[in-house]
Amino acid sequence: MILPRDSIRARLIGLAALLTGVALLAGYLAIAAILDDFITGRFDAETEAVADALIAGAVIGADGRLHAGPAPADPRFQIPLSGWFWQLTQDGRVVAKSPSLFDNVLNPPQADFQGGRGIGPAGEPLRVARHGFTLPDSTSVLAVTVTAPQAEIDAAMARLRGPLSVSLAVLGLALAAASVLQVAAGLSSLDRLGHDLRRIRAGQAEALPLPAVAELRPVAAEINALLEQNRVVLARARDHVGNLAHSLKTPLAALDNALPADHPGHALVARMDRQIGWHLRRARSSAAPRLLGQRMPVAPVVQDILLVLGGPIRETGLQVELRLEPDLAFAGERQDLEEMIGNLVENAVKWAATRIRISARGRDGQLQLLVEDDGPGMSDQDHALALTRGARLDESGPPGTGLGLAIVVDLAGLHGGGLALDRSPLGGLRAALSLPAAPPAGTRHG
Amino acid sequence: MKCLIVEDDPTLSSQLAAAMRDGGFACDVAADGAQGEYLGATETYDLAILDLGLPGMPGIEVLTRWRENGVGMPVLILTARGDWSDKVAGFRAGADDYAVKPFRLEEVVIRAQTLVRRAAGHAQAVIKAGPLRLDTQLGVITRNGLALKLTGFETRILTYLIHHQNRVVSRSELSDHLYDSAADRDFKSIEVVIGRLRKKIGEGLIETRRGEGYVLRSQA
Numbered sequence: 073m074i075l076p077r078d079s080i081r082a083r084l085i086g087l088a089a090l091l092t093g094v095a096l097l098a099g100y101l102a103i104a105a106i107l108d109d110f111i112t113g114r115f116d117a118e119t120e121a122v123a124d125a126l127i128a129g130a131v132i133g134a135d136g137r138l139h140a141g142p143a144p145a146d147p148r149f150q151i152p153l154s155g156w157f158w159q160l161t162q163d164g165r166v167v168a169k170s171p172s173l174f175d176n177v178l179n180p181p182q183a184d185f186q187g188g189r190g191i192g193p194a195g196e197p198l199r200v201a202r203h204g205f206t207l208p209d210s211t212s213v214l215a216v217t218v219t220a221p222q223a224e225i226d227a228a229m230a231r232l233r234g235p236l237s238v239s240l241a242v243l244g245l246a247l248a249a250a251s252v253l254q255v256a257a258g259l260s261s262l263d264r265l266g267h268d269l270r271r272i273r274a275g276q277a278e279a280l281p282l283p284a285v286a287e288l289r290p291v292a293a294e295i296n297a298l299l300e301q302n303r304v305v306l307a308r309a310r311d312h313v314g315n316l317a318h319s320l321k322t323p324l325a326a327l328d329n330a331l332p333a334d335h336p337g338h339a340l341v342a343r344m345d346r347q348i349g350w351h352l353r354r355a356r357s358s359a360a361p362r363l364l365g366q367r368m369p370v371a372p373v374v375q376d377i378l379l380v381l382g383g384p385i386r387e388t389g390l391q392v393e394l395r396l397e398p399d400l401a402f403a404g405e406r407q408d409l410e411e412m413i414g415n416l417v418e419n420a421v422k423w424a425a426t427r428i429r430i431s432a433r434g435r436d437g438q439l440q441l442l443v444e445d446d447g448p449g450m451s452d453q454d455h456a457l458a459l460t461r462g463a464r465l466d467e468s469g470p471p472g473t474g475l476g477l478a479i480v481v482d483l484a485g486l487h488g489g490g491l492a493l494d495r496s497p498l499g500g501l502r503a504a505l506s507l508p509a510a511p512p513a514g515t516r517h518g
Numbered sequence: 519m520k521c522l523i524v525e526d527d528p529t530l531s532s533q534l535a536a537a538m539r540d541g542g543f544a545c546d547v548a549a550d551g552a553q554g555e556y557l558g559a560t561e562t563y564d565l566a567i568l569d570l571g572l573p574g575m576p577g578i579e580v581l582t583r584w585r586e587n588g589v590g591m592p593v594l595i596l597t598a599r600g601d602w603s604d605k606v607a608g609f610r611a612g613a614d615d616y617a618v619k620p621f622r623l624e625e626v627v628i629r630a631q632t633l634v635r636r637a638a639g640h641a642q643a644v645i646k647a648g649p650l651r652l653d654t655q656l657g658v659i660t661r662n663g664l665a666l667k668l669t670g671f672e673t674r675i676l677t678y679l680i681h682h683q684n685r686v687v688s689r690s691e692l693s694d695h696l697y698d699s700a701a702d703r704d705f706k707s708i709e710v711v712i713g714r715l716r717k718k719i720g721e722g723l724i725e726t727r728r729g730e731g732y733v734l735r736s737q738a
C-alpha cells in the first residue's frame with residue numbers, strides 16, 4: 073500500500089513510527105546503561121573482595137617491611153598479563169604483586185579510588201580499585217591495587233546488548249503493526265463516510281446514515297443539513313421561476329387575445345412565449361443534475377402522464393400498451409422525467425391513429441424508454457430536423473407548442489442522455505430516450 | 519350553462535368571460551383563490567376555469583378543497599409554467615383538462631364545451647335529441663339539418679335541455695345554470711322563452727310537467 077504524504081493515515085503512521093522509534097532508542101540507552109552499571113558493579117565487587125583479602129592478610133614484619141598474606145586463590149591472577157592484577161605498595165614501593173603482572177608494576181594514581189580506569193602493562197584498559205591503608209606498629213603509607221580487564225567487562229556487555237537490541241526491535245515492529253491497525257480502525261469510519269457520500273452522489277441514498285462513532289455524527293448531521301438546504305434552495309428557485317413564468321405569461325395571454333385574429337403580433341407573442349419557456353426551463357433544469365441523491369421510479373410517472381392525457385386518449389379511443397420492466401428508476405428529478413415522458417407521450421397521442429406503446433428497460437446503468445405510435449411517422453430527413461431546437465414539424469397537426477421534442481433533447485442532454493428518432497414497427501414514430509438509471513431500490517441501503 | 523372563472527389578471531379574466539359568454543355560458547368571475555373557492559363550493563356551476571397561480575390561495579389548493587367537499591364540476595386549469603409537473607399536480611388534485619398560457623380563447627371555449635358535454639355523459643361532439651342536433655363545439659343547433667335562428671338566451675336554455683334530455687329539469691335548476699350570480703332570476707321570462715322555443719323547434723318536443731319543470735323528449 074503506497075500512501076500519499078498528505079494522507080491522514082500516512083501522517084498518523086509516520087508520527088507513531090517516529091515516536092515509537094524515539095521511545096525505543098531511549099529505552100535501549102537506559103537499559104544498556106543499567107546493565108553496564110550492573111556488570112561493572114559485579115567486577116568491582118570482585119576486585120574489592122580481593123583487595124579486602126589482601127589488606128586483611130598484610131602484616132608488618134619485624135624488619136618494618138610489609139609482607140603479603142596468602143595470595144588470592146583465583147587462578148586468573150596467575151595467568152600472565154590476564155588483566156587480573158594485584159599489588160601491594162609500601163611508601164610507593166611495590167612489595168608484593170600478582171604473578172600475572174610478571175615483571176611489570178601498576179602505576180595507579182596515588183589517591184584512593186574504586187571503579188576507576190587505568191592502563192595495564194600492555195597498554196590495555198583496566199578496571200582499577202586502589203585503597204590506601206595503615207597497619208598498627210607502622211607509619212608507612214600502604215596501598216593495595218586490584219585490577220580487572222576492561223575487555224572482559226566490554227565482552228560481557230556486548231553479549232547482552234545483542235539480545236537487548238533484537239528484542240527491542242521486535243517490540244518496535246509489534247508497536248508499528250499495532251499503530252497501523254489502530255489507524256486503520258480509526259479511519260474506517262471516515263472511509264465509511266466517504267462511501268456513503270459516494271452513494272448519495274450516485275443517487276442511491278438521499279442522506280447519510282448516522283455514523284457509529286460519536287466524533288463523526290456532527291459531521292454527518294452537518295452534511296445532511298447541507299443536502300437538505302440544497303434541496304430547499306432549489307425548490308425556492310423553482311418557485312421563483314414559476315412565479316416569473318406566471319407573471320410574464322398571463323399578460324402575454326391577454327395581449328395575444330386582445331390582438332385581432334390576423335394580426336402579425338400573434339407570431340411575436342408565440343416567439344416570446346417559446347423564448348420565455350425555453351429560458352425558464354433552462355434555469356430550472358440546469359440546477360437539477362447537480363442535486364444529489366435523486367431516484368425517480370419510471371412507472372408512477374408514466375401513470376401520471378397518462379392521467380393528464382386521459383381525456384384525449386379516451387376521446388380518440390387510443391389503445392395504450394405499456395411494457396415497463398419492474399423497478400426501473402431514473403437517476404434524476406421527478407419534474408425532468410415528467411417533462412420528457414410527458415412531451416413524448418403527448419406527441420405520440422397527438423399523431424397516433426389507433427394505438428401507442430410505451431416501453432422501458434434497464435441496460436448497463438442506462439434507462440431505455442421507447443414511445444411509439446402508429447401515426448404517419450416522419451421521413452429520415454425530418455427525424456434529424458425534429459431534434460433541433462425550435463423546429464416545428466407539427467404546423468399542420470393539432471395545436472401544440474411544437475417544442476416538445478426539442479425540450480426532450482435538451483433535458484436528456486442535461487442529464488447525459490439522448491433522444492433518437494426512427495420508424496416504429498407499429499408504423500409511426502419511435503422515440504428512443506436514453507437516460508442514466510438509478511440502481512434498483514433493493515441496493516439503496518446495502 | 520354556467521361557468522366560474524377564477525383568474526387574477528383582470529384583462530385576461532374579462533377576455534375569458536367575454537369569450538365564454540359568446541360560447542353560450544353565463545359567467546361568474548373571481549379574482550382570487552379564496553373568493554373562487556367560496557363561489558365554487560356554494561354556487562352551482564357546469565364548469566370552472568381555474569388559474570393555478572392565484573394570489574391568496576393557490577389554484578391547486580382551491581381545487582383540492584372543492585374535491586374534498588364533493589364539488590364535482592369539470593375543472594379546466596390554466597397554467598403559466600406549462601411544464602408537466604404542474605399538469606400532473608393539477609390532475610392529481612382533480613382537474614379535468616388544462617390550457618397553457620398563453621392560449622387562444624377559442625381553444626379554451628372549445629375545451630370547456632367538451633368538458634361540459636362529457637360531464638353530461640355525451641361522448642360525441644354532436645348531441646342528438648329527436649330532430650335536433652347540437653354541435654357543442656360550434657354552439658350551433660340544427661333541426662332536421664337546418665340551423666335554427668335562436669337568441670343567446672334561447673340557445674342557452676335549449677343547450678342545457680339537450681345536454682340533459684329525457685329528464686325533468688326544474689325551473690330553479692334551469693335558472694341556476696342560465697344566470698350568473700349577479701343577474702336577477704326571473705322564472706316568468708324562462709316560461710316566455712320556453713314558449714318561443716316551442717314555436718321555433720316545433721311543438722311536442724318540450725313538455726311542461728306542472729310543479730316539476732320541463733322535459734326535452736328525444737322521442738317525440
